[in-house]
Amino acid sequence: MKHIESRANPLFKQLYKWQSSAGRRNEPVLFDGIHLCQSWLDHDRLPRMAIFDAARIEQPALVALIDRLPDELCVTMPGGLLAGLADVQTDQGVIFVCDAPTWTMPKRFEESIVLLDRIQDPGNVGTLLRTCAAAGIKRVLSARGTAALWSPKVLRSAQGAHFALKLYEQLDLVEICQNLSLPIVATTLAKSTDLYDTKLPEHCAWVFGHEGQGVAPEILSQAKLRININHDRAAVESLNVGIAAAICLFEQRRQHRVS
């Protein structure tokens, strides 16, 4: 196992650079913490590099990870150095440096997909990915202006959902919507029908939009169905976008379930 002792080490400098650009296109991504690293291995993938806190490599959870990795991929460093690469909120003694999987876009989508139209908050985006995976969605397409899907905060709140999805980002969703084989279903307050009065298609392209502005008009105008979720508007103006998405996706699941 390689060992890095100093911040001056060229490999550490490289890691630090990657950490700062985490989530940007074509840059490696950093998975922080035992659960994410484990999930990555469970999906039959290897990291470029696995970095461990030198003082903790005897801990059972870390030993279990090390046992699954080729020795040449493993690096140890002092906890203080590792903390400089880690997310502030978790420090579990392990970080994987990985290449985010890239997927080709199929000519036609046969099954439901979810489109994220400029959703800003990384926590919302992460929870959305987790909800999509739970609802059986296989592909999520994200517009330019949406929080970077592979950024540390999105990774943290998605709890491993990234590995169960095919993710596409930095897209021009307006253009994509023009050529979609699936009906587009958008949530919006204006000129829309109540979700529970709507017979949802078995497969569709769901669009969920910006926290403040909602779905872009150029996409809305292409929607086959415009739906709203009836709620107590005297109490709160609107639902959180991740909550709205969950209610829609699970209602579709309910309508089309085989009981």
Add this chain to the structure above:
Amino acid sequence: MKHIESRANPLFKQLYKWQSSAGRRNEPVLFDGIHLCQSWLDHDRLPRMAIFDAARIEQPALVALIDRLPDELCVTMPGGLLAGLADVQTDQGVIFVCDAPTWTMPKRFEESIVLLDRIQDPGNVGTLLRTCAAAGIKRVLSARGTAALWSPKVLRSAQGAHFALKLYEQLDLVEICQNLSLPIVATTLAKSTDLYDTKLPEHCAWVFGHEGQGVAPEILSQAKLRININHDRAAVESLNVGIAAAICLFEQRRQHRVS
């Protein structure tokens, strides 16, 4: 309008102390930002004190607030001082210092309530409150060990839902459950039925539990209904607690709506 110029001012010291203890029982709470302060006034309440950035009191949004306040409640201070009291993420030039409303507990609950059993993450708790209010829930009861309902992070993610709810916190939920007139409905994976196979009561006490451990066994054992939300378990282990709650509460709304 009073003006504070220095950190040494006793009133500033007092405000700083309140800011650090925000959300603790019997301490005043701080509402940070225009939307929350506006909502407070919209609910026919006044703050103990309203603090403004002296350099911004000509801004239309702040003028609109000042117009609704008795002059003796208003204080100005330099932006640098105000920032020391504000949440890091928002700095809109206004903070209200308020007394969190307290409510008496009715002898019997007639309408659905939501019980929060040790939910840790303030973002989850805030989104839960927003979802409860949207679903038409009027009262939320929170166990000791749940994130403080009036803390700045919970306030931020609840987006004003606090003012549409009657909130009770620091409770012994096990004891409360023993004396409830409403049937208890808990979400859990073990020995539970599918939400969509369940005829939900029109009024019940929903229990949502700790992010990792779920609902406490002492409460689960008192539940009349134990339900799960069927999801793609190969993709993700579980749903976020706020998402699970939204799916349940809106399914109850769907089942009992007047169409």
